[in-house]
Amino acid sequence: MIKSMTGYGMGEFSNEHFKFKVEIKAVNHRYSDISVKLPRHINYLEEIIKKNIKGRISRGKVDVYINLEYINESAVDVKIDTPLAKSYKEALSNLLIELNMDENIRLNNILSIPDVVRTERKELDQDMVWEVLSKALNLALDNIMIMKETEGKALRMDMLNKIDNIEGFVQKIEDRAPVVVLDYKAKLKERIKNLLEDNVPIDEDRLSNEVAFFADKSSIDEEIVRLYSHIKQFRSILDEDDSVGRKVDFLIQEFNREINTIGSKANDIVISKYVVDLKSELEKIREQIQNIE
Template sequence: MIKSMTGFGRGESRDSVRHFVVEIKSVNHRYNDIIIKMPKHLNYIEDRIRKHIKNKISRGRVEVYINLEYMDDSTAKVQVDLPLAKSYKEAIEMLNEKLDIRDKITIDLIAKFPDVIKIEKQEEDEDEVWNCLKNGLEEAINKLIEMRIREGQQLAKDIKMRAENIMDIVKAIEIRSPEVVLEYKNKLKNRIEELLGDNYELDESRLANEVAFFADKSNIDEEIVRLYSHINQLISALDSDVPVGRRLDFLIQEMNREANTIGSKASDIIIKNKVVELKSEIEKIREQIQNIE
């Protein structure tokens, strides 16, 4: 079952101290790019978060937003830097004296200066924080994956339909290919007779050699066989339980290469038109698989 790389999930978890809200969204990306935005004082669990996500999601740009709200202020402590406050007060008094200003120095004024009053979070137990966060993270990831699966099912349905269209086009090219050689032989024979008249005796062996050369030059049997193989592999991969985005991308590249080769070998307008249809369907699939994990 294939998955899209686009999705969104939200989860919550709490204990007696903290309340986490986790939101995850993912979009297309060639690799597994994880971006985590959370309170700075939780940076020590970033590796755990990243590893947990990578175990569940193998491809895509994943953005994680973690919001933390404490249930009470027991983890916060107000710190006052008295020496720094005293230095600020002395500096203001010196300015008053030097500039002959008699403004009052208030607590409000001193408290506004940087780092005089700081709120520090008390050190928390890493395992305790992680155990609380993990539940919300897991919920968000599961909802994200559910959305990716739903969209992946729609993508697989569309790709299978287009793969069947490609199969029909390749079959039409396969049927047409031997007819082209026969038509070439008849046209060449008629042209020779038209130019040289009835008195000229046609050399059947030379004609056969010319037709054989044309047939060999325009032969597309190998390309058709490989296209059938690539199509069957593509359809089979859509039912796989493992990420197949990169494999599908490779198959589409190979299919496009075979289509180009057929187009370059073909001198028949019907086959050339079929190649245009073929490449159009391949390109539509290529666009779709850019969003597959």
């Protein structure tokens, strides 16, 4: 199934301790490039997150944003440095005496001093963290895959329409090819007749040899056969379940090679026009391929 490289998916999951929100954004890219942004104290999960994403998304630039919200206050320890607080209180009291000031020292004066109150995050149960995060991650992946597959269906239909157009132009070139040789023979015969005197006969054997040489030199039968084969392969690849982006990208290069050969060998203005039409349709397909996984 064709999948677009662009998409967005979001997933949330929580337990009694914390809640994870995962957002995944993907855009087209030649290779697989995954970037994960998550809280620093769970950085150890980055590689397993990437591994899970690679199992679902084979190509494209993927940005993953992970937010962790603590639900249970017991996940954080609050610690007060009592000796430090006493030292500050004593120092402030002495300062008031030295300055001969009649003021009271309040608790908030002490608590606002750096390092008197510290918050420390309790050590997390790594298995529990991954259990919750993986569920949020899979929900986000499910959602982004829905979007990628929906857009992929539209891309597939568009490319099939364009490959139908290409097949039509190839058929026109195939029909035109024999006429090119007949036109060449008629024009050559007329040219020779104009050059010779009226009473000098045309050497039909030499004329036939010259026409045969031209027909062999300008033959595009092999290129047409290969183009039909490429068209059949293209349609078959679009029906595959695996990632097809690189396959069709390579096949388009083969299309282009055969079309260029036809353009250089045909030596006919009508076929040259069809070659231009073929290249135009091929370029449209190439642009679409840049968006499929």
